[in-house]
Amino acid sequence: MNSNGTTLRRIVLAGFVLLVTTGVRADGDASPIYGVRMPEGYRNWQLIAPAQEAAPLNELRAVLGNDIAMKAYRAGTLPFPDGSVLAKLAWKHVQSPEFEPASIPGAATTVQFMVKDSKKYAATGGWGFARFIDGKPADEAQHQTCLACHQARVKDHDLVFTRYAP
């Protein structure tokens, strides 16, 4: 009984340590290829910049960053340090029913992440990628497109498109 209790406490402690050190939820699925899970509390992160994407997607977007990423942005640090995480939230954009010239967020579409870990993701520029739809990771085919596009277009900005909007 005492031994079982000790074992249980160790398991609970190990789970807690894992949660704290990885900063990810124990539940939910991870992205194919990269194994990135949705980070806890990302909706409360600070704003890097909004964006709009034209047809056919027709989306409004906002890119948020965790504390490590925000500190790097504000200091102009490149490459981003390990532990930086960027979150891109996207919604269909619809005309405001209350103010005609404005487009506002409609239904949420995807939530995407970039996680910096220069050892774990050494083969992919130090970044792990993830795209979630309704809280579930998109398929492997979608995740195979991330790196090539980022490498082709923003190699000089540590593979990150979004700049800080002052």
Added chain:
Amino acid sequence: MNSNGTTLRRIVLAGFVLLVTTGVRADGDASPIYGVRMPEGYRNWQLIAPAQEAAPLNELRAVLGNDIAMKAYRAGTLPFPDGSVLAKLAWKHVQSPEFEPASIPGAATTVQFMVKDSKKYAATGGWGFARFIDGKPADEAQHQTCLACHQARVKDHDLVFTRYAP
């Protein structure tokens, strides 16, 4: 000398208390009509929602909220409690040079605030308004337009246009 030192200490202390209790910077100007100053640290507040404004303004926008406002949004509290502050950041939107379908923030244009104080602003629905351009308040004529538009269009949402984007 001693008396002067005491007086100086009292003045400094009073200024500090004012700064802490009002949450506004002692420097900078206040908006006409409402006397709203730029709140300290608003750029680090959490995101309520992005938006886009069509021609002739052609802007990308992001509305941020202080902790009191965010708590109210997440709990669905209406009217917003005293102390709620909303910040609307706006930028010209320009085509991304790196990803053609995307529009991203260009030059910053205005920063606007709504400050809830049901006593101080009893005559204007409990809200004080402010629009800043390059850190300076816009003129009185611009501030005379705020309330009428908000009252005409979003009376049922405590005069606030922006909804929380999940």
